[in-house]
Amino acid sequence: MTWLLEPFATEFMVRALLGGALVSLVCAVVGTWVVVRGLAFLGEAMAHGMLPGVATAALLGAPAALGAGVAAVAMAVGVTAVSRRAKLAQDTSIGLLFVGMLALGVIIVSASRGFAVDLTAVLFGDILAITWADVGWLAVAAVVAVVFCALMHRAFVALAFDQRKAATLGLRPAFAHYALLGAVALAVVASYQAVGTLLVVGFLIAPPATAALWVRRLPSIMALAVGFGVLATVVGLLVSWHLGSAAGATIAASAIAFFAVSALVRRAV
Template identity: 60%
Template sequence: MDWLLVPFEVSFVERALWAGLLVSAICALAGTWVVLRGMAFLTDAMSHGMLPGVAIASVLGGDLLLGAALSAGAMAAGVSVLDRSRWLSRDTGIGLLFVGMLATGVIVVSHSRSFAVDLTGFLFGDVLAVTDGDLVRLAVALVVAVVVSAAAYRPFLALTFDPRKAHTLGMRPRLAGLLMTGLVTLAMVMCFQIVGTLLVFGLLIAPPAAATLWANRVPLVMAGAAGFGAASTALGLLASWHWGTAAGASIAATSVALFFLSALLAALRNRRRALITRSEAVEKEVEPVA
């Protein structure tokens, strides 16, 4: 069992594990709504939309977290404005903002001598360089995410499954949509500097998608997503330690692999249920012989 426990006895790997668990919990809360509402494209666009702010902050020597927050906020505001347009579809508006923000970020970073390093850090982060301060910030972000998710649970639920009913019940679906976008933005901004946008996006999508195959209630999906994310973190760090692979990318790849494994097992389960149902139907049709 040494191969399983020894890596986590190293201090920086232990901190990486705790960081991954906190990120998994935050992403489970936000990512469940992303998956249920079909917001994957918007989330991907917003994750790359942080690049201009990060690039400008890096060039000016400012706070990368503040730059990412301002850029993500601008991206969210742009999506909100274009979403009201009658002559432009939502996907088209998001696509235009996505390309524009990403291109702007690349142009800014390309003037820096550390272009490749900065872009690599932005995409993949450095989960093995997590500090105690990073863990505290992630813990605070998790508390905020829990409070927002609990306080806005009913409006989020109504907005996800029946926006018209949400409006009829006076749940202010537009405000709920802004809060949901803010929750996703919080997850991306607070986690990208530690694990990179690739891992954040992976944990926002793959674990909740895997959990929806086994749960039919939103709280259970969130709990399952947190479990899948935690497993992805532990297994990814083990793979990184023993095989010498990049930690962040290993965690992201593991989360996707667990989704496909979950999908396969769910398909086998559904097939078994169908066979049992069919067998029971046949038995009912056949009358017992006296």
């Protein structure tokens, strides 16, 4: 059992485990709605589309989280506005804004050569470098995400399954849509600074999708998704420790592997 316990005898691995667990909680709660509503592409686009905001914040000396939040909200509002006013399919709007935001981010980054290293951190993160301050921030974000999604649960359910009924019940589907986009932005912004956009997207989609293969009730999917996310964190950190691989990428790969195995098992039975 030494190989299992020894890595977590170090403080930085404990912080990484706690950070990964909190990211799992935030992304499981929000990601369940992303999977149910088929917004996986939007989640990925929002995560990577934060680049111009982060780059601008770095150049201005402002907090990176502030720039990321502004860019994520702009992406969410822009997708809805373009799809409605230009009468385009939502995935087309997402693709256009995704490429546009990435292009703008690269242009801004090119204005500062010294930002290249930080760009790598934004894209791939370094979960092993999580500080106790990051853990505290993730804990706050987790509480906010859980409370917010609990308060909006009825509206989100109606929005996901019957928008006309939601309007009839006075649940304001348009407001619920923007609220859900705001929850996705919260999950992405809260998590990326600690673990990078790769792991955020992986946790936002893979654990809820895996859980949905085994259970049907939304609260059960969320709870099981947290379990799969934490398990992926533990397995990824152990593999990374013993093989010397990149921790964030290994955790993301573990989450995807759990989905692949679950899909094969469910198909077999």
